[in-house]
Amino acid sequence: MTKHLYVGLDVGGTTMKAGVVDDAGKSLRAVSLSTEAHRGQEFGLERMCEAIRQAVAAAGLTMGDIAAIGVATPGTMDIPAGVILDPPNLKPWQNVPVREHVRKTFSLPTAFQNDANAAAFGEFWAGAGKDAHSLVLFTLGTGVGGGIIIGDLVLEGEHSHGAELGHMKIEMTNPRQCGCGRWGCLEAYASATSVVKRATEAVSQAGVKSQLRAYQNKDGGLTSRDVFDVANQGDKVAQKIVEDTAYYLAIGAMNMMHTIDPDMIVFGGGMIAAGAAFLERIRKFVKELAFPVPAEKTTICYAQLGSDAGFIGAAACARQLVLRKK
Amino acid sequence: MTKHLYVGLDVGGTTMKAGVVDDAGKSLRAVSLSTEAHRGQEFGLERMCEAIRQAVAAAGLTMGDIAAIGVATPGTMDIPAGVILDPPNLKPWQNVPVREHVRKTFSLPTAFQNDANAAAFGEFWAGAGKDAHSLVLFTLGTGVGGGIIIGDLVLEGEHSHGAELGHMKIEMTNPRQCGCGRWGCLEAYASATSVVKRATEAVSQAGVKSQLRAYQNKDGGLTSRDVFDVANQGDKVAQKIVEDTAYYLAIGAMNMMHTIDPDMIVFGGGMIAAGAAFLERIRKFVKELAFPVPAEKTTICYAQLGSDAGFIGAAACARQLVLRKK
Numbered sequence: 033m034t035k036h037l038y039v040g041l042d043v044g045g046t047t048m049k050a051g052v053v054d055d056a057g058k059s060l061r062a063v064s065l066s067t068e069a070h071r072g073q074e075f076g077l078e079r080m081c082e083a084i085r086q087a088v089a090a091a092g093l094t095m096g097d098i099a100a101i102g103v104a105t106p107g108t109m110d111i112p113a114g115v116i117l118d119p120p121n122l123k124p125w126q127n128v129p130v131r132e133h134v135r136k137t138f139s140l141p142t143a144f145q146n147d148a149n150a151a152a153f154g155e156f157w158a159g160a161g162k163d164a165h166s167l168v169l170f171t172l173g174t175g176v177g178g179g180i181i182i183g184d185l186v187l188e189g190e191h192s193h194g195a196e197l198g199h200m201k202i203e204m205t206n207p208r209q210c211g212c213g214r215w216g217c218l219e220a221y222a223s224a225t226s227v228v229k230r231a232t233e234a235v236s237q238a239g240v241k242s243q244l245r246a247y248q249n250k251d252g253g254l255t256s257r258d259v260f261d262v263a264n265q266g267d268k269v270a271q272k273i274v275e276d277t278a279y280y281l282a283i284g285a286m287n288m289m290h291t292i293d294p295d296m297i298v299f300g301g302g303m304i305a306a307g308a309a310f311l312e313r314i315r316k317f318v319k320e321l322a323f324p325v326p327a328e329k330t331t332i333c334y335a336q337l338g339s340d341a342g343f344i345g346a347a348a349c350a351r352q353l354v355l356r357k358k
Numbered sequence: 359m360t361k362h363l364y365v366g367l368d369v370g371g372t373t374m375k376a377g378v379v380d381d382a383g384k385s386l387r388a389v390s391l392s393t394e395a396h397r398g399q400e401f402g403l404e405r406m407c408e409a410i411r412q413a414v415a416a417a418g419l420t421m422g423d424i425a426a427i428g429v430a431t432p433g434t435m436d437i438p439a440g441v442i443l444d445p446p447n448l449k450p451w452q453n454v455p456v457r458e459h460v461r462k463t464f465s466l467p468t469a470f471q472n473d474a475n476a477a478a479f480g481e482f483w484a485g486a487g488k489d490a491h492s493l494v495l496f497t498l499g500t501g502v503g504g505g506i507i508i509g510d511l512v513l514e515g516e517h518s519h520g521a522e523l524g525h526m527k528i529e530m531t532n533p534r535q536c537g538c539g540r541w542g543c544l545e546a547y548a549s550a551t552s553v554v555k556r557a558t559e560a561v562s563q564a565g566v567k568s569q570l571r572a573y574q575n576k577d578g579g580l581t582s583r584d585v586f587d588v589a590n591q592g593d594k595v596a597q598k599i600v601e602d603t604a605y606y607l608a609i610g611a612m613n614m615m616h617t618i619d620p621d622m623i624v625f626g627g628g629m630i631a632a633g634a635a636f637l638e639r640i641r642k643f644v645k646e647l648a649f650p651v652p653a654e655k656t657t658i659c660y661a662q663l664g665s666d667a668g669f670i671g672a673a674a675c676a677r678q679l680v681l682r683k684k
Contacts, residue, residue: 191651293517
């Protein structure tokens, strides 16, 4: 009997999530473990294998039921080599041979992918893009990540830097500095971090009245979620921050529509909790900015798989590995 | 005997160029005819067929020696349908069924492609990119065009708007207006037209000393070539314009390196007459702007096929059509 079950593992800075996924992209069962990167990469590699084992056990299966494994991690990385290089979100790991370790541990075909690319492939296979031929995903969180899928091609790039969409430059004259150190990157405008930063700047000006001030003193300080909430309550200052954020994201979308020209632009990540009204603002700006034909025909939507997109996409990479070998 | 000869035709606003190309991408013979778009699209379609016939005859061949034909035209277009829609550079043509007309006239497999995409495919097959797996081409002329090739994929986009690289937005605060009507497009900064415009603005300011003034009164007025020449003679104002142009192009390159992450970024079109020093300026800015790995590993170079790239690339599309049917 041919096995059509895959394990996907999505390794994040804080937690890792592993799940068994069937041939239609349906997650049977998933588990989460803390990553604890500070305990070092040997611990990390064993943790990954443990997450895979637990996911299989939770689904009532054994490793013998699994056709292949896919692992997605944050960069920097060498995707063809299956190695994490020097990941800012997984310090102090360096040059970690993830794919080889997992492959040898389980003696199963193992795919390796960037986490945002995997999330895009997950949405393409089983989420927002399941009827599309191509999509571009923007993941909106602390940073702005991205993934580009064209047909069955995950656009990894020749140097594992494909779809670093947060780091396209959209401003020259008066650029904000990005977390990457560069100036004028999309991420410096459209991440959750930037929403908070721009809101904080706005209320720091003398004479500005806003409910946002009250949130600055709460536990954990102001969050992007607060900014969206306060905007929904009618606060003009917060509304301007939200409006600008939609505009910046529309520029990111437009630049991809004039480059990749995909069937759909998908926004995912924590910030899409902002809801339908925010998506409508992005759509409005895209219509104003883009060429008429893509502006009319490109679907602009939210991701559907939430935090499962990464491991489902990693499983999709595992499946692709098996299908290509046939 | 299998035929391995193709005809490529590149239709431009002023002239069209057709050539017979062998299976290795070598042009055997090419001819140019004036396009005379104002005489209408029926005339234009017949003109295309005439150019194809003349190219075959000039190579000492008959149509029976040809395996397939490729036609490249400017947009707007519907590439899968083989139709030019409403081309600003071929007025008053509208909804011209180019591929069907050529296919029926010669009873040969006929491919249809955007002209800048075809030029990129030509450089990929037989020019600057012949050893690359992927490339992004920027064509620098009156406007800024583009083509993206990944493996054997010409990135046409889902709505025939792939690789409209002149129309990524790189400035929000103080954007220049683009020929397309939008604001802040790369083309508004980095085209030959923009070079002349920025130079004209610079010397229009009171107290600015520059040799560029002398060129404004010559026949045809100031050209981008003049700006580069005057810069090479040491004129500070012209040098600033050239330096800025290199910077803008480096932003375009960087945005593609963080999106497509190709093996190489290729600059083509009339403006590359600016020569090696200009290319070095672009490279310097790319190294400053891009992530370290792509900055180090991506080849930044000039196109090699000149005005033959379009018809050679159109022939490459014809060849691909035949190979895919096998």
